[in-house]
Amino acid sequence: xxxxxxxxxxxxxxxxxxxxxxxxxxxxxxxxxxxxxxxxxxxxxxxxxxxxxxxxxxxxxxxxxxxxxxxxxxxxxxxxxxxxxxxxxxxxxxxxxxxxxxxxxxxxxxxxxxxxxxxxxxxxxxxxxxxxxxxxxxxxxxxxxxxxxxxxxxxxxxxxxxxxxxxxxxxxxxxxxxxxxxxxxxxxxxxxxxxxxxxxxxxxxxxxxxxxxxxxxxxxxxxxxxxxxxxxxxxxxxxxxxxxxxxxxxxxxxxxxxxxxxxxxxxxxxxxxxxxxxxxxxxxxxxxxxxxxxxxxxxxxxxxxxxxxxxxxxxxxxxxxxxxxxxxxxxxxxxxxxxxxxxxxxxxxxxxxxxxxxxxxxxxxxxxxxxxxxxxxxxxxxxxxxxxxxxxxxxxxxxx
Amino acid sequence: xxxxxxxxxxxxxxxxxxxxxxxxxxxxxxxxxxxxxxxxxxxxxxxxxxxxxxxxxxxxxxxxxxxxxxxxxxxxxxxxxxxxxxxxxxxxxxxxxxxxxxxxxxxxxxxxxxxxxxxxxxxxxxxxxxxxxxxxxxxxxxxxxxxxxxxxxxxxxxxxxxxxxxxxxxxxxxxxxxxxxxxxxxxxxxxxxxxxxxxxxxxxxxxxxxxxxxxxxxxxxxxxxxxxxxxxxxxxxxxxxxxxxxxxxxxxxxxxxxxxxxxxxxxxxxxxxxxxxxxxxxxxxxxx
Numbered sequence: 001x002x003x004x005x006x007x008x009x010x011x012x013x014x015x016x017x018x019x020x021x022x023x024x025x026x027x028x029x030x031x032x033x034x035x036x037x038x039x040x041x042x043x044x045x046x047x048x049x050x051x052x053x054x055x056x057x058x059x060x061x062x063x064x065x066x067x068x069x070x071x072x073x074x075x076x077x078x079x080x081x082x083x084x085x086x087x088x089x090x091x092x093x094x095x096x097x098x099x100x101x102x103x104x105x106x107x108x109x110x111x112x113x114x115x116x117x118x119x120x121x122x123x124x125x126x127x128x129x130x131x132x133x134x135x136x137x138x139x140x141x142x143x144x145x146x147x148x149x150x151x152x153x154x155x156x157x158x159x160x161x162x163x164x165x166x167x168x169x170x171x172x173x174x175x176x177x178x179x180x181x182x183x184x185x186x187x188x189x190x191x192x193x194x195x196x197x198x199x200x201x202x203x204x205x206x207x208x209x210x211x212x213x214x215x216x217x218x219x220x221x222x223x224x225x226x227x228x229x230x231x232x233x234x235x236x237x238x239x240x241x242x243x244x245x246x247x248x249x250x251x252x253x254x255x256x257x258x259x260x261x262x263x264x265x266x267x268x269x270x271x272x273x274x275x276x277x278x279x280x281x282x283x284x285x286x287x288x289x290x291x292x293x294x295x296x297x298x299x300x301x302x303x304x305x306x307x308x309x310x311x312x313x314x315x316x317x318x319x320x321x322x323x324x325x326x327x328x329x330x331x332x333x334x335x336x337x338x339x340x341x342x343x344x345x346x347x348x349x350x351x352x353x354x355x356x357x358x359x360x361x362x363x364x365x366x367x368x369x370x371x372x373x374x375x376x377x378x379x380x381x382x383x384x385x386x387x388x389x390x391x392x393x394x395x396x397x398x399x400x
Numbered sequence: 401x402x403x404x405x406x407x408x409x410x411x412x413x414x415x416x417x418x419x420x421x422x423x424x425x426x427x428x429x430x431x432x433x434x435x436x437x438x439x440x441x442x443x444x445x446x447x448x449x450x451x452x453x454x455x456x457x458x459x460x461x462x463x464x465x466x467x468x469x470x471x472x473x474x475x476x477x478x479x480x481x482x483x484x485x486x487x488x489x490x491x492x493x494x495x496x497x498x499x500x501x502x503x504x505x506x507x508x509x510x511x512x513x514x515x516x517x518x519x520x521x522x523x524x525x526x527x528x529x530x531x532x533x534x535x536x537x538x539x540x541x542x543x544x545x546x547x548x549x550x551x552x553x554x555x556x557x558x559x560x561x562x563x564x565x566x567x568x569x570x571x572x573x574x575x576x577x578x579x580x581x582x583x584x585x586x587x588x589x590x591x592x593x594x595x596x597x598x599x600x601x602x603x604x605x606x607x608x609x610x611x612x613x614x615x616x617x618x619x620x621x622x623x624x625x626x627x628x629x630x631x632x633x634x635x636x637x638x639x640x641x642x643x644x645x646x647x648x649x650x651x652x653x654x655x656x657x658x659x660x661x662x663x664x665x666x667x668x669x670x671x672x673x674x675x676x677x678x679x680x681x682x683x684x685x686x687x688x
Contacts, residue, residue: 040509044518045614187661215660218620220611221410223537224655227402247522247612255529255538268520277522 031068031075031338033059034082034098036119037111041086045243047111049271050134050317053309055079055108058325060308068329071336080104088118095119099126105338106328109133114189120147129344131328133321136160138197144364149344151361153320155369155386160288161198163371163384165205167286167394168236168262172206176396177261182211182234184225184249186242194240194266210234217242226252236262243268246287247277254281254400261396262286270316270373270380282375284397289316290373290382292390297355315373315380323354357388402535403656404649409537411648412545413607415552415641417621418628420600422640423555425629427572427592430480431494433501435625436618437508438468438597442604443613444512447521457525457605458543464605465598472597476590479504484589505618512615522612540609547606551599552641559637568592572635627667631674633681643682646670 035055038047059077067074080102084091091110098104099122109132110119116135123130124147131151137143138157143150171177181202185191191214202209211232215225222245229237237260239249246268253263268274269287278285291298293315301322305313313319328343330352335342351360359366368387373380374394381392421435432438445464446457483500487493526543529536559565570578571588579585607613628647632639647667654666674682 039518040513040616042616044513044616045520048518184660213660215655216664219660219663220413221406221652223406224652225660227656228660243520244612244617247520248610251524251527251538251610255527256536257529271520273520273522277524279524
């Protein structure tokens, strides 16, 4: 009797033990990916549109496929995510923690120009590839020389300012607008840098800047700005603006009937919330970024994004964020191991198929990116770019 | 002329941000750093009702204000009252309440992030021009301004013409003495705190018609409200209302005549001048 009971117990424990070993074997193959970006603080409005939904989407899709294909088998992604509270100091600590304590295999680039620049030394120190997706700076040359592991995808400040000038010049040469430009900017690193870059470029392109003012970040009332711009009787209006003021300026322009043939606001014009708020009035508004939403890859991405996260991606950075994840995934699979140096070297030398089209790095920099987009028929289409194909023709902005 | 109108409209918006804080600080002696979050809570409610049920933000107030009153009353009863009891001096209560409400502001931000996510929220309601002397102004701003005037008027009359109002003012002037003449100070304080919350969140619902907001933007409103309340003199709502309009006018004049980039500078210059020459605020009484 006792013997029989013992036998059963042994049998059961053997089965359980086997199951544990088997399970352990299956679970062994994971790849740890770290992510740090704002989940609170001033930049959360951007990161929760362009960054976090993409992380969720990518991890879900890769794991649904069975994981990233390594030589030793498929490895599912185990995600470690931190909030940097829109604080560069916190971001640096997070990256350090991901590298030293969590010992993750790869780290996704942080959100925003300043945060990528702030954490670049840590990425370099621990030798993680840093494929930036939301960093726009004119210092790409210096930075890529200093750090052999950093990659840029979204373009330079000068290219953005220059591209707006190109678009306006095209319209002027076609006799659609005159040469009077009203320019305003948010008084913050981003707005000041762009306004400073734009002034000589606009002058060189033969434009006359008839109104040139800045306003503080978080201004509750932008009607004096629009009033001043309107009084200067411009042919085109350019605002180097941030999300809250992109909305505020446009609402005021609409109320005051400030009609120009070319109306440009910068960040957040490409956000779905912008199209959602202004509806038909958004038609013809120019803004930073743009994509070609009609390619099959992009259509599928929009559908998947909506299905997995319940949100619509934006028409600029979202796609590039996802594309950088694709680049990382393809590079790891091609190398076949978690060897970070090998992955970095692979990214430098190869071409990647992404939802944004093929991307290849030249001196660690992607030279093909969208710069100006326009709301046309409820979608935000790229109308000017560096080296991208499929740009739409620019429409005149109808009256509000 | 149009500068004055724009300035008054902005002043109305500032009054909406600051009146609630004045009630909470002036009467209940709680320097509520979660003021901005309560305001943003009102904005979220307005957004939610508007996008979900096409309900006008003005109607939303009828729901938001009582809810905010109850919530703030409970916050005072549960979280603030023990601090008041424990505090040996007003200074100590001020420090304790600042720490406590600072913590609450994080909790509220976290809750709103969890429920609504971190995106920017904005909707179009009455975003049409309204013409005064041939100049266009946003209808939503005019509506918010009118409401703010009505609210200022009601609060002022209520505080100065009714018995409860008198009791609140008495507590505001001297809590100990008010207790001696038979005013239920804890009850009056809880009431003032709840009322302040209701006013602030109604302001949030109105401001959401023309301001783009997100879950973590509250601190900006707190700062503005704090500056206005201190400039006006913490004990008197007239000071708060007056300063709100002066500030709105000053910012608009600077933005239109000099440079929009200097509005913040102008606001803080005013703040510094008042702190230098009338540190007790415009309507404050000099302490002897």
